[in-house]
Amino acid sequence: MDRAKESASREEGFASGSRREHLWAIAERIVPPAARLDESARIEFLRIVDRAVAERPAAVQRQLGLFLVLVDVLAVLRRFRTFRRLPPGARDGILAWLDRAPIPLLRKGFWGLKTLLLMGYYARPACHEELGYRPLLRGGGLAAAREQGR
Secondary structure (H helix, E strand, O other), X not given: OOHHHHHHHXXXXXXXXXXXXXXXXXXXXXXXXXXXXXXXXXXXXXXXXXXXXXXXXXXXXXXXXXXXXXXXXXXXXXXXXXXXXXXXXXXXXXXXXXXXXXXXXXXXXXXXXXXXXXXXXXXOHHHHHHHOOOOOOOOOHHHHHHHOOO
């Protein structure tokens, strides 16, 4: 796929347009090492998120989009600014409140978003190398590793 097609497909996904910046502002607080990623690693991160969201039913995709809007609404109600315009500590406060929200649906939404962002970071092959993770790609997985004494 050439760069123009890659760019176009990225713009059509869940993590595109203004949603991209919004997701990134949240990702930097939930997965702090993500803030150090270069542009190509960020694109890979967002592609992973896009693929994961694309595999979900349309209703779940809409719910995730609405949850991102809710994060901004909550930020405006509590701090009079959108989430992206808040200083890091205030962003952390909004996310911590969602993590412990008194309404279970808000906690579930937060955990769903957090899971996607963690997946975006840790599913990158470069991250596997950084962590020293060497998955068994053949030979029966965990059972084969146990038999071999690993």
